[in-house]
Amino acid sequence: MKCPVCGSDVEEDAKFCPKCGSSLELAKTIVMSTTPFIPGYKIKRVLGIVTGLSPRTRGVLGRLAAGIETMFGGEVTAFTSEIEKARVEAMERMKAKALALGANGVVGVDLETSDLGLGAGIVIISATGTAVILEPEQ
Numbered sequence: 728m729k730c731p732v733c734g735s736d737v738e739e740d741a742k743f744c745p746k747c748g749s750s751l752e753l754a755k756t757i758v759m760s761t762t763p764f765i766p767g768y769k770i771k772r773v774l775g776i777v778t779g780l781s782p783r784t785r786g787v788l789g790r791l792a793a794g795i796e797t798m799f800g801g802e803v804t805a806f807t808s809e810i811e812k813a814r815v816e817a818m819e820r821m822k823a824k825a826l827a828l829g830a831n832g833v834v835g836v837d838l839e840t841s842d843l844g845l846g847a848g849i850v851i852i853s854a855t856g857t858a859v860i861l862e863p864e865q
Contacts, residue, residue, distance in 0.1 A: 763835050771861065775858055779817040780820065835857045
C-alpha cells in the first residue's frame, strides 16, 4: 500500500506512515466503485472529480524480451506486470486525491489505457472518478 499523503510504500498492517506520520486508517476504508452509486450507502455530498495517472515503460531488456515473446504470439508477459503496477498506482493516486478532499468514497471509477505515442513505448493508465462523502443507509 502507498501512503496517500507522501506516496511512500507502507506495510499493509501499518496504522501510520513511517515517513510522514499520516494516518493510514482512512486510506484503508475508502470505498470505490465503477457504478454511480454504492448499495447500502447514500451520497451525502459530491466533492468533485479526482484522477490518477501512471505512465509506464519497459527498459531496453524488457523491450527485447517483449519483442521475442511477440514472435511466438500469445500474452506478452514482459508488459503484464508493468500494466498491473500502473493500474494499481493510478487507482492509489486517485484515492489519495479523494482523501485529500475529505472523501470516504469514489464512484463512477473509470480506468483507461493509452499509448503516449512518439515511438517511446510509454503506456499511460488513468483512473478517474467522483469523490464523495458516503453515509450508510438506515
